[in-house]
Amino acid sequence: MKKYFSLLKKQILCLVATLLATVTITVIAQNNCINLKLNKKPTYTSTYEWCKKRAKANVNMKATVLLIFLKIKSKKDWKNLKNNIAKPYGPWSYTKVAMPENMQNCVYNVFNNHEVVKAVKPISIHKERKNDGKVQKIVVQTENFGTIKIATVSGNLKGKVTTDKDGYTIILSPSTIKKLKLSNDSIKGIIGHELAHIIYDDAFEWYIFDTVYCKKHWYLNPLEYSDYYFALSRACETRADIVGTFGNPRWAKGLIEFFKKINTEDSSDHISKHSTHPTPKQRIAYLEKIYKFLSNK
Numbered sequence: 068m069k070k071y072f073s074l075l076k077k078q079i080l081c082l083v084a085t086l087l088a089t090v091t092i093t094v095i096a097q098n099n100c101i102n103l104k105l106n107k108k109p110t111y112t113s114t115y116e117w118c119k120k121r122a123k124a125n126v127n128m129k130a131t132v133l134l135i136f137l138k139i140k141s142k143k144d145w146k147n148l149k150n151n152i153a154k155p156y157g158p159w160s161y162t163k164v165a166m167p168e169n170m171q172n173c174v175y176n177v178f179n180n181h182e183v184v185k186a187v188k189p190i191s192i193h194k195e196r197k198n199d200g201k202v203q204k205i206v207v208q209t210e211n212f213g214t215i216k217i218a219t220v221s222g223n224l225k226g227k228v229t230t231d232k233d234g235y236t237i238i239l240s241p242s243t244i245k246k247l248k249l250s251n252d253s254i255k256g257i258i259g260h261e262l263a264h265i266i267y268d269d270a271f272e273w274y275i276f277d278t279v280y281c282k283k284h285w286y287l288n289p290l291e292y293s294d295y296y297f298a299l300s301r302a303c304e305t306r307a308d309i310v311g312t313f314g315n316p317r318w319a320k321g322l323i324e325f326f327k328k329i330n331t332e333d334s335s336d337h338i339s340k341h342s343t344h345p346t347p348k349q350r351i352a353y354l355e356k357i358y359k360f361l362s363n364k
């Protein structure tokens with residue numbers, strides 16, 4: 068009899084756990100948009116701190132769904148898993164080009180910023196030159212994130228982070244910057260955004276969710292899984308936009324200008340289920356609020 072009750076108890080617990088997981092997935096699925104809930108901001112906190120907090124909470128919510136899908140029970144299990152997966156790196160196919168002087172100055176400026184220094188703890192910074200003497204890369208040794216390189220390549224690229232053996236590379240394209248006539252503040256805003264991706268190791272987490280676990284858990288409904296995966300990607304982008312300003316109004320303004328320029332290329336108002344990024348309009352909307360606060364401080 069005792070055995071029977073213990074079995075029943077187990078079954079009930081299992082049922083409750085499944086129900087809870089379903090409810091969590093449903094609730095979070097309905098919250099597919101980026102919602103910073105500014106109307107709920109308590110008076111004791113600033114607009115910037117609140118948006119940062121909300122953006123982080125959005126990422127956590129979306130990541131929780133994927134972890135439920137993958138039956139990973141705790142943050143500790145996820146951390147252990149991450150530690151056992153090798154970071155992807157390898158030769159990339161981009162063609163390196165010289166870094167214009169204004170971009171070099173922007174990189175130095177970003178790594179001199181007080182908040183950036185606090186977050187990444189740079190130890191040294193130097194320029195790497197090609198045979199012709201032109202600068203192609205700036206290499207920053209940091210205490211917190213290994214070696215962060217900023218490299219310039221050809222092609223139509225808007226900014227990207229790749230993982231390396233010893234850290235990360237932020238890749239920027241001078242031709243895109245020239246084509247869009249981006250200001251130095253926009254360049255700094257973009258570098259800040261990519262730095263935020265490094266701080267949260269976003270590229271590596273996406274790689275695990277997208278490649279490693281999607282393949283391993285092929286029996287999950289791949290369409291549903293990818294919906295949540297893309298929702299997580301959009302939330303991470305919002306977090307990188309907000310955290311990546313490092314509280315600097317000019318970088319926020321620079322990002323707004325950048326999104327206004329790409330908005331003419333990509334003027335869609337709607338988020339598709341498979342958008343990796345929020346629409347430029349959505350990004351401009353929350354950054355405007357943050358800019359207004361930061362510039363009035």
Ligand SMILES: [Zn+2]
Binds near residue numbers: 260264304307
């Ligand atoms: Zn991004």
